[in-house]
Amino acid sequence: MITPLEKVKFVIGFVLTGFFFFNPKNARFAGIFFPKGRRGMQKKCRVLNSTPWRMPSKMHLRWLGCFLIVNCIFSASANLCYALDEAIVTKDRINVRVDATAMAPSIGFLKRGEKVKIIDERFEWYKITLPKRFSAYAAAEFLKEIDNNKVEVIASNLNLRDTPSMSSYVIGQAEKGTVFFFRRKKNNWFEVRGYPHIYGWVNKNFLEKREKVINLEGTLFPVNDANCEANYILKTPEEKYLLNILTKGKTKYMNKKVKIEGVMAKGSCSYVVVYKLVFVR
Numbered sequence: 001m002i003t004p005l006e007k008v009k010f011v012i013g014f015v016l017t018g019f020f021f022f023n024p025k026n027a028r029f030a031g032i033f034f035p036k037g038r039r040g041m042q043k044k045c046r047v048l049n050s051t052p053w054r055m056p057s058k059m060h061l062r063w064l065g066c067f068l069i070v071n072c073i074f075s076a077s078a079n080l081c082y083a084l085d086e087a088i089v090t091k092d093r094i095n096v097r098v099d100a101t102a103m104a105p106s107i108g109f110l111k112r113g114e115k116v117k118i119i120d121e122r123f124e125w126y127k128i129t130l131p132k133r134f135s136a137y138a139a140a141e142f143l144k145e146i147d148n149n150k151v152e153v154i155a156s157n158l159n160l161r162d163t164p165s166m167s168s169y170v171i172g173q174a175e176k177g178t179v180f181f182f183r184r185k186k187n188n189w190f191e192v193r194g195y196p197h198i199y200g201w202v203n204k205n206f207l208e209k210r211e212k213v214i215n216l217e218g219t220l221f222p223v224n225d226a227n228c229e230a231n232y233i234l235k236t237p238e239e240k241y242l243l244n245i246l247t248k249g250k251t252k253y254m255n256k257k258v259k260i261e262g263v264m265a266k267g268s269c270s271y272v273v274v275y276k277l278v279f280v281r
Contacts, residue, residue, distance in 0.1 A: 085118040087126065087207040090265035090273050096134075096200035098162055098169040100125035107162050107171060107200045108134055113246035113275040116207070117196075125201045135183060136160035136171055136194035143190055146179070151190055153178045160198050164189035172198035208263035214272055216241060217259045217280060228269035234260060242271035253277060 092112040097104040100122040107130070110116065120127035142155035153174050160172035164187060172194055174180070180192035218236035220243075230242035232250070243260065261276035 086210040087116055087118055087128070088210065088213075088263045088273065088275060089114045089116065089202075089206060090208055090263060091206050091267075094202060094206045096128070096130065096202055098171060098200065100127070100201045102203075104201070105162065105169065110202065110206075112244075113273055115275075116202070118207075118209070119199060121204075122201075124204050126204055126207055127199055127201055128207075129196050130171075130194065130198045130200050132193065132195040134194065134198060134200075135191050136162065136198045137164040137168070137189050138174075138180070138192055139166070140185065140188045140190055143180075149181055151180050151182050151192065153180075160192070160194050164191075171200060208265070212263055213261060214264060215259070215261050216272070218257070220253050220256060220258050222254060225269075228271065229265075229267045230269060230271040232274075234258070234272075242269060243274050244271050245274045245277060247274065247277040250277070253279070256280075 094110040143151040232243040257280040262274040
């Protein structure tokens, strides 16, 4: 699917390459893009009939450089937009792995209802920014202590690893000057709070993008079904929805009109994982 940003990028690239990379006096389509009355029509006929192509001049190469710079800027902006895609974890104790395969080592677990940011995808896996509670390890020789619990990166590019070993997996990187809070130091390694520089991979079956968020309004009732993960039911004027509510203090909402926000999940039954629950006013 082509995003609006990609469309804008394409248009800018077309304008820069079509109008500036080629010499308007020599390009075969110049008369079409630069008509100026009778003179433009004469130029159009002359160019289309006989004018050959020429090598680009220094000025044209400068414009090509401008095009490449703009292209890079928009690519970076596109990556930033993708990084803001948010998803909800639909199951409990979901493994986050160092690579996009079920055989890769686990970094830790995600909780049901937890929100994560998607930065990439590969086949059936999402690459996510690890939540703030996750740690990474960095070699002490590339860090400088600047406070009781802070360190600064002094290497040009620092690898953040899943375990305190040079042979372990790289789960992120940080540039020179980046400051981290650290939890502890052991055997020439710092355990640092790596957010937002560290990432992991999660199977798509356990995440739902925020674009699929469900908003419902109705009356809440308890339900007991040993064959389903749902623990409540929401009755709306149209139909009933099974819910698994993660919010604390759920009992005060019983038999009341409420609004819920969540994502659809599937297990032994289909139900909505609710992470936001409020009274209807």
